[in-house]
Structure formats: C-alpha cells, structure tokens
Amino acid sequence: RNLPQMKSVVQKQTIPALLSGRDALVRSQTGSGKTLSYAVPLVQSLQSVQPKVSRSDGPLALVIVPTRELALQTFQTVQKLLKPFTWIVPGVLMGGEKRKAEKARIRKGINILISTPGRLVDHIRNTLSIAFSAVRWLVLDEADRTLDLGFEKDLTVVLNSLNSTGPARQNVLLSATLTQGVTRLADVCLKDPVSIHISGSASSDATAPAAVTSDPPPLAGQSESFVVPAALKQFVVVVPSKLRLVCLAAFILEKCKFSGDNKLIVFVSSCEAVEFLHSLFTAVLSERPANHKLRFLRLHGNMKQEERSEVFEEFSGSGSGVLLCTDVAARGLDLPQVTWIIQYTPPTSAAEYVHRVGRTARIGGRGNGLLFLAPTETAFVTELANHNISLSDMKLQDLLSCLMMDDTYKGRGNYHSQVTLEQEVRERATVLQTDFENFVHSNAQSLQAAKKALQSFLRAYTTYPTHLKHIFHIRSLHLGHAAKSFGLRDAPQGLSSSSGPRGSRGPGTKGPTRKQGRKQAGSPKKKKKKQEEEE
Template sequence: MTKVQTKSIPILLDGKDALIRSQTGSGKTLAYALAVIQNLQSLIPHVTRQSGPTALVFVPTRELALQTFEVFQRLTLPVRRIVATCIVGGQKRKSEKARLRKGSNIIISTPGRFIDHIENTHCLSLAGVKWIVFDEADRLLDMGFQKNINQILRSVKEQSKIKQQVVLLSATLTKGVENLVNLALMDPVYIETDLKTEKQAQIFVDPYTGLNVEKAMLPSKLTQYVTVVPSKLRLVTLLAFINKKSNLEESGKILVFLSCRDSIDFHFKLLDKMAEFLDIKVKFQHFQLHGGMSQSERTKTIQDYRRVKSGVLLCTDVASRGLDIPKVDWVVQHNSPGNPVDYVHRVGRTARAGKNGNALLVLSPAEVEYTSLLTRFNIVVQELKLEEILFGLLEKKQQGINYNVRIQMGKEEASKVHRKLEELVHENKMLKELAGKAFVAYVRAYATYPAALKHIFHIQNLHLGHVAKSFALQDTPSEFLLSLKKTVGSQALRQMMPKKSIPKSKSESSSNTPDEIAK
C-alpha cells in the first residue's frame, strides 16, 4: 500500500471524519473507496441495492467522476448486492433516473448534477446516507461549487436522522477548504503523508483569489524543466519536442496542455496533415480532449489514450485534475496556467504511484519571471535549452555530430520547417480558418490573466505578428484583428500595437492588411 493508504484506511474504517492531504497520484481514491465498501459490507442488516444511497462521492469534473466510478465498480464486482453508479452532465437524465429508481448504494457525481436530481428526481432519498466524500475539494471550491455543496449538506441533514462520516481530500489547503472543514467535519483527523511538510510549510498568496494557500506537494520522482521560446518559434518548438520524444527517443505518452479548445483543434488537425507535407514522421497517435467535446467523445478519448503504449494528448485543464492515465512520461505546458496551484495539478498527471516523470513549461522571454513565482511555491525548475529541443528536427544519424554544428543545423531546420508549415496553412482553407480562430482565442485567453499576474502575463507584451506565426499564419489578417477588437477591446489591442490606432468600424478598414487597419 502507499503511504496515504496506510495512514488513512484505519482512520476511515474507524468512522472518523478526515481531511486527507497528499500528492497527486498517491492512491487517495483507492484508500477511501476501500474504506467505504468495507464499511458498507459490515452493516447489519446487509445493504442491498434496494437500500438506496448510503455513500455519496463528489468530484469536480465528469472525467474524474467516471474514473472514480471505475474504481468502485471494480471493487464492488465481487459484492453483487452493493451497487455503484455515476451521474454527471452529458448523460441522459432519464437513464440516470432509471438507475436511481432501480437502486444504487454508492453515487459518484459532480455537485451540479446531483443538485439537479435532488430537485427533480423524486425517487432519490438521502435518508440512508452514512458517508460523504469530497474529492479534490480545493478544485470543487475553485469551480464555484460552494453553494451546491452547502445545499447538498443541508438536504442530507434534512432527510437523514443519522450522523454522516465526512471525508475531504485536497492537494492544497486553501481558506475555502478550511471553511468547508469547519462546516462539514466534526473533530476531524488530519492525515498528512509527508511529515516534513508541517515543518517546511510556507504560505503563498493565490493570485486568483488573494487567499493564503499552503504550498502543495509534488510527486517525489518528478523532474521539472522550463524552456524559454520566442512566440514565433512556439509551434516549431512543440513539433520538434514531439518528434524528438516519438521518433528519436521513442518515449511513451505526452500530455500537452494548451490554453483553449480552438488551439487544440488547430494543433490536432495540423498533426493530422503534417506528415503528408513534411519530412517529420510523427509515429505517435494523437488525441484531443477539451470541454467542447460531448461526454461520450471525452470518455472514448480517455479510454483510447489509456490503452495505447505511446501517444500525444492535446488537452485543456479538463485533464489537469485527478485523471489517472498510466505511464505518462512528459507533461508539456505549452501555455502557462498562471496559478501555481493549477501548475501543480497539471504536472501531477505524470510521476504517479512512485514512477518517474518529467514536466516541461514553455515560457516567452517576457514571462521568465514566472519561474520566481513558482519558487515561492516551492517549485524549482531547471532549464532545458531551446537549441537542444530543436535537435528533434534533425535525423537520427545527425544526432551524433558536433554539438555546436547541431545547434546551427537545428536552427536552419527550424526555419525550413516553419516555412513549410506556413505554406501548408496558407494553402489549406480549413487549417487557415482553424489557425485564425486559435490566434484570436489565444490572445483572448491571455487577456484573462488575473491582475496579480499582469506584471508577468500582460497583453501588452504580446507581439501580434509573432503570435500569428506561432499558429503558422504568414501575417496577421485584418479579419482576425477586427475579431480581437470586438473580444479584447480597442484599448487592449492598441497596447499590442503601440503607436498605431484602431478603426472604429469595418468600413474604415477595407484592406485586408493589418497595417491599413492600424492607420
């Protein structure tokens, strides 16, 4: 058993409320799942599906709910009379109501969906609920589920005459989590897997909320890197990294975090087309995962990605919390998450369960100060040189030549590859449209960094021409600038185009060139 399982299972079996803090990938889900099922089995009279809900498990995302359900499903398989079910958005309510009517003892759900059933599913009774688990409690609160959680606790209290055992699991200890502990837990036991943490605890001000946050724990076998890449080289650098790990080193799985679904759509389609026009042969299968996909598509993607031995998953922060994907070798953050807490959860997708893992953070020269911010959060990264990543564009037989010669060859190959990418996007109507949408979405997302981080991630630091090149656009077409004017605003757009002005209407910019728009 892992440390968290050894420490927590006896306490949970003893019926005590608990707050469990442990690094990601440490086996927390299995710990509370085993305890819940063991306690259910020991109840007299025996629990059957007709007994109704006795345990509620709440998680922040659909993917984590389905993954947690799989754990319970495997554990309850030998115990036919105990039934677990999963109810989340994206599924048919009628089917969920039928399952609840037939009888379920363990319900894994997201708070919003469960409230929907409390209000609209009359056969759902909470009178027999004995256990409540809030997994990823910090994320539940970050995502605005506080009111839903309060309503759930009230509903259980109103319907049930018995005391519930309540368990909170969280990688970080925020003020919101502390408030939830005070509200929901009675004489809780605090379970900490790293004894050094109490002695070394530091307080960090969360830039998103202004709240004090205790430093989070990182996987013990995680190696963290940062590379500094000018905006115009971001695309070719990502492709070089993927090619280096797939063709040259034959690494396993890579997770690439991007800022938005439009960016994922573009990169995913580009990988589809790339091998047709370039010398790079990407052997990896590639997948995409974002909130714009249907639940069935998201579930299939995760299942397929788990099955393959090697592959690239392009994803948003939908994949940053709780998902357990085996043997992820690298997590690449192509866009900074901003909040160091989110950084911790992203890199926690690798180096799980005691295995080795690597994480790479990509920053622009203007964003380098972010590494100092991470250091305050007890996160130390080492530099991976851009020139060495570009070695991934060279052939295998060229990897053994003189280091300085390889650097020059890598730079030349990067220019060559980027020209081909621009030609590919320019000539392909679908790719050009996707690139334009991704360009706009990237700038829009960049403008949403919180005020506390504006000194690092300020929209004025963006060079629109270079950002356009990071999506293989040969220039910055007028329609994209006009779209940015509508979404970001004229003032912000002026900051990115100093000493130039923005037109007040489309009629003032009949030309398709950005220079004319800025006149």
C-alpha cells in the same frame, strides 16, 4: 487484480483513520493514491452492514468529484472493489449523459453514488426519486478543483439536502492543495476531523514524511508551499513566441519518434487551440510515412461525453502517443505511464501547475514536466519558487537540435562549410515553420481554425489573476509573433474586441480600446471553466 498491491503513504495513514469512524481532511499531492484511501474503508463499512445492503436502500454513500472523467474513473475503481460484494450497487451521474436513463437508475436504486456537482443538483431539483435519508458517507474528492471550477453554490445545495434529512454520517474531504475555500468547506462539513497531511513521496515507502493531527487545518496563504512527486523532474524552456510552435513539434518528434515510446500530455489554454494543434500536427507530422507511429489525441470540454470517454480509454491503454488537452484532464485522472507533461500555455497559478504535473510520476513512478515560457514571462519561475517548486533550465537550441536527425527539414539552399550547427538548426526550424504555415493557408477552413485558436489564446491571456498581471499582461504580447505560433504568416487584420488584446499589437492591426478590453476581460473565469468541464 488491477489495483495497486502496495499501499501508498496516504493510504496507510488514511484507511485506519476512516475505519475508526472519524471524519478526515486529507491533503496529499496529486497522484498519491487518494481514491483508494477512501474507497477501501467505504466499501469495507458498507459490506459489513447487517442486514445486508439492498438496492432499495438508495444512496448510502455520496462521492462528489469535479469532472466527468474523474467521475467515470472513480466509478470504475469502486466497481473493482465491489466484485466480491455484488449486493452493493454503484452508480455514476454526470453531465453529457441522458437524464432519463440516469433517473431510471436512481429509481432502481444506487448505493454508492458518484457524481459531478452540477448534475447532482439537477437531479435534486428535478428527480423525485432521489433521496438522501440513508446516506452514511459523504466524500468530497479533489475539493480544491471543485471550488476552482465555481461549484461552491452547488455544494451548498447538496450539503443542505443532506443536512435536512438522514442519520449522522462520516465525512471525508480530499485535496491536493489547501486553499482558504477548502478550509471554509472543511469547517462546514467536517466534525472533529483528523487532519492528514502527506508531504513526501507518493510511493509505498513508509519513511516518507506524514503528519496526522486532530488540529484544525491552517489557513492557506499566497506563499503556500506545494509538494510535487519526488520522482518528478521539472524543466522550463524560454521560447520566443514565433518559435513556440516549431519548438513544441520538435520536442514531440524527439520524444515520440527518436527516443522510443513516450506518452505526452500537452496542456493548452482553450478548446479551439486543442482542435487547431490536433488537426495541424496530424496533417503535417503524422501523415509523413516516416512518422506513421505518431498518434495525436485530443480532450476538451466541448467534446461530447461519449467521445471524451473513448479518448480517455484509448490514451490510457496505449503505450505511446500525444494527448492535447485543456485543464479538463488536469485533475485526478490516472492516465498510466505518462512520461512527459508539457505546459505549452503557462498555468494561472502555482496550484494549477501542480495539478497539471500530477498526471505523471504517479504513486511512486517516474516522470518529467516541461513548462514553456516567453522571454517576458520568465518571472513566473520566481513565482513557482516562492511555492517551493524549482525548475531546471532546458536550452532552446537543445530542444530544436533533434531536427538534425531528420533530413525532411533540411534547408533548401546550398550550405558552405562555414555554416554553424546553430545556423543549420534554425534553418531546419524555419523549414518546419513554413510547412505549418503552408498547411494553415492551404484552405479557408484551416485558416479560420488558426485565427479562432489565436483569438481564444488572447482571450485566455486576459484571465490571469491580478497578482500575476506583471508577468502575463496582454500588453506585453507581440501579436505578429503570437500569430506565428498558430501558423499564421501575419497578424490577422481587425481582431474583434471580444478576443484581441488591449491596444494595437503589430503593424496594421487595430486592437480594441482600453474600455473594450476591460469589458472583454470581465467575463467570470470560473463560470467559463465550470461550463467547459461539466456541461
């Protein structure tokens, strides 16, 4: 009852191919309904097995996904499909859960096993009762994201365990983007696959272009074109660093207070920044009586699994609100009726941009995306254009002008008739910025949280890939202005070399040496991401 009634294009192309027994490489835009495209034929195949499947058969299907939230969501989808087939038992393994309880479930028997890679490898090495001798299906969902997070070695362990024992199986690899890593993985685990590429709208409109071939997938290049949902409107706003915080706040107020019900997801670069923005906006924006409907939630990899699940469920079920998150939520999750995706911190690639905006305009719905860029970062628009992604300009003045609708932010001074609308808007923005700074400096705890968030932002800024360094370089940041975007009145003195930019960034602020900068920038990004998303 809760599953989509109309099949999407990817489902119409993929389900018949999988029911025919073929291996498949499915490339389709995020939000197109890929989960059901493999779950339906998988369940159909297992329910028809004679004699009937029993728990004691152990895993007959293995589904590997990159993150805990996607594992849980996939498990819930499979559960719904299995309602008529009570003899087939699904189960989920993921970081954050108690290993002892998972071992007990494995011993009792799980037929459709959904897992994150790291936790599955943990059980392969430490749980004697886990066996893959009967596995008939292997599904690698969101394969590109799994590789991005550094799980390639874990996938090798899993594939070796499957290949060392068990019958012939049907293999499915699904991805929103086709990277060289995904192509290599397809070569290893797929046998004579049908290649399905959906390049149009995710809706159930059968006229959307699709390609089904038996040819091997082409190698991906840097200039690979990406497909975003047809009903997605994409915008970019160029914002000086010192105005970033008030611009984000003004946009949230406009969409959640003055424009009716909207659901927003705001992507930032670190767990510390999520925590900082959550406490700041809750205290300064939500606490005002006129803003009592404003609801801020947070989601990042340092939260306990139980808390992450609660936030995911609450935001999924709400009709409005703001979810502040890291890229832990950027892939595969189906969060209903999200109307705006705000990329407050720019993504590290065009592929990551596509994964983020895929949280809206899902399965034919409508949605909007807004990318924040600093004046020094505007060349990223050209980088996206090289990947067939075009953005419309949103004016900074238009974004801030909603502050005119709330006299809470009216300037303290007496205005003469000559004051222009633009000057009045900037004055109100200054009032809001001052409110933020007053909160940050009101106690040692909030001040420390702001400094930690700034440091983590600077650390993340050093991790942009080499081919984007001309756009996102730590040397181009003005530390004093960046500090303003975290509610700090001045650039902190003596930022540690492990978090500050290379070289001095503002009056009286000593940055690390070039050698220290190199050392700090050398920490493996994939390892950091993998730890955040699964552990």
